[in-house]
Every structure is written in structure tokens, then in C-alpha cells.
Amino acid sequence: MFFSFDGLDGVGKTTQMRLFCEWLAERQLEVITCRDPGSTPLGEKVREILLNSDENTPIDARCEMLLYMAARAQLVDEVLHPALAADKTIVSDRYLLANVVYQGHAGGLDVEAVREVGQVATAGLMPDCTFLLDMSPEAALHRMGDDLDRMESRGNDFRERLREGFLKEAGRPNCAIHLIDADRPVDVVQADLRKIAGQLLDA
Numbered sequence: 348m349f350f351s352f353d354g355l356d357g358v359g360k361t362t363q364m365r366l367f368c369e370w371l372a373e374r375q376l377e378v379i380t381c382r383d384p385g386s387t388p389l390g391e392k393v394r395e396i397l398l399n400s401d402e403n404t405p406i407d408a409r410c411e412m413l414l415y416m417a418a419r420a421q422l423v424d425e426v427l428h429p430a431l432a433a434d435k436t437i438v439s440d441r442y443l444l445a446n447v448v449y450q451g452h453a454g455g456l457d458v459e460a461v462r463e464v465g466q467v468a469t470a471g472l473m474p475d476c477t478f479l480l481d482m483s484p485e486a487a488l489h490r491m492g493d494d495l496d497r498m499e500s501r502g503n504d505f506r507e508r509l510r511e512g513f514l515k516e517a518g519r520p521n522c523a524i525h526l527i528d529a530d531r532p533v534d535v536v537q538a539d540l541r542k543i544a545g546q547l548l549d550a
Contacts, residue, residue, distance in 0.1 A: 348548060349431065349472075351383075351442040354480035355509055357487030358529040359536070360440060363480065366537045367544070368438055374548070379430045382440040384418035387425045393418040412450040412461055416468035419443065423469050431472075442474055444516060444524070452512025453505055476547055478540055479517050480529035484510055 350367070352360045364380070371378045384394040393414050397406070406414070419442070430437050443465040451458035484506035517524045525543050529536055 348476075349427070349437045349439070349474045350544065351439040351444070351474040351477045352480065353441050353444050353448075353477060354513065354529065355482070355484060355487040355506060357490040358480040358482050359490070359533065360480060362533060363478070363529075363536060363540060364438060364440060366533070367540055370537075370541055371436055371438070371544075376436045376548075377434075378438060379426070379435045380438050380440075381422060381426055383422055383442050383445070384415055385422075387418070387421045389421045390418040408450050408454040408456050411454070412446055412456060412464065415446050415450070416464055419446075419465075420468040420470075423472050427472060439474070442477070443469055444477055444479075444513075447516060448509055448512035452515060453508035474523060476544065477522075477524045478543075479513055479524050479526050480536070481510070481513065481517075481526055482528070482530035486530050 352364050352367075354360060368378050368380055382394075384390045384397060396404075397411065397414055427437060427439075443462075446465060447458060447461050450456045451461040484503060488503075488506065514526075516522065517526045527536060527539055
């Protein structure tokens with residue numbers, strides 16, 4: 348089973364993923380966690396370029412999207428396919444949905460073109476379940492500190508477009524995205540995640 352977590356920065360993905368993985372382990376499942384981009388030597392180098400480059404290293408939206416896709420292609424081949432072949436449960440911090448929203452809906456690239464490139468990069472491997480943790484951009488920003496990376500520091504208008512994009516994607520028919528109100532106590536949010544996952548795992 349392949350789970351992914353997504354949403355605005357500041358919605359609580361790290362905390363919810365940790366608790367969720369603890370619960371999966373309690374169910375005697377062997378869990379592999381990863382982050383996208385990252386979790387491979389190549390992916391970590393690409394992540395450094397994407398998130399920590401300064402203003403003297405401009406990266407336009409199309410190049411940015413392709414760098415994410417390259418890191419993801421390596422993640423699929425080096426980590427995800429072997430894990431699924433070994434019957435392990437994957438929990439990923441972000442996946443293709445993030446590109447569709449960040450570079451597509453919010454960044455101005457053609458959304459369907461991003462999705463098509465994503466199909467090539469992932470070789471068609473998509474999560475069985477994506478938890479989209481949702482809250483207002485203002486509430487998410489309030490939870491974040493002052494040390495923002497390149498993506499996090501793009502301003503309020505960008506965050507508004509991100510949320511709109513995530514909600515549009517969650518509204519697509521037959522998608523595996525589960526919209527979760529993240530602006531609630533941690534244990535309440537976690538209970539919702541476990542209920543949804545339990546139904547999938549027990550099916």
C-alpha cells in the first residue's frame with residue numbers, strides 16, 4: 348500500500364506522518380518513509396538546489412518542475428518499486444500532486460502538461476491514498492517559523508493559489524485524494540487518517 352501526505356507548508360504533515368507510521372507499525376506492517384524530493388542520493392542533491400538556492404540562482408517554473416520530476420523518477424526506481432515488490436507499506440511526504448499544484452495551478456504551467464510529464468516520471472506509479480491536509484493559508488503560515496525555504500517564502504498570494512489548486516485536485520472525479528481538515532487538534536486529525544487507512548487496509 349502506498350500512502351502520501353500533501354498540503355500547504357505548516358499544516359502538520361510531519362507530525363501526522365510520524366503518528367500515522369507508528370500506527371501502521373502497531374498493525375505489524377513494515378513501513379518505508381520517504382520525502383519527495385529526496386530519499387535518494389540524487390534526490391537529496393536536487394532537493395538542496397530546489398529549496399535552498401538563493402536569488403542569484405534563478406529557476407523558472409518549467410525547469411523547477413523538471414528537476415522535481417527527475418528526483419521523483421529516481422525515487423520510484425530506487426525506493427518505491429523495490430519497497431512495493433517486498434510488500435512494504437510506503438508513506439511519502441509529498442508526491443506528484445505537489446508538482447501539479449505548485450508549478451501548475453499556482454506557478455502558471457499548464458496543469459495537464461505537468462500531469463503528463465508526471466506520468467512519465469513515475470512510470471504510472473501513484474499512491475493508493477493521498478491525505479490532503481487542509482487549512483487556511485493564514486493559519487498554516489502562523490504555525491511556521493521565520494526560517495522559510497525558497498518555496499515557503501513566495502508570499503500570501505502564492506499560498507492562496509496553492510490552496511485553491513489543492514482543493515481543485517481533491518475535487519476531481521475518481522481521485523484517491525482524501526481531504527482532511529487539519530485545523531483541529533492533532534489527535535482528531537490522526538483519528539480521521541487512521542479510519543480512512545484502516546478501511547483501505549482491511550478491504
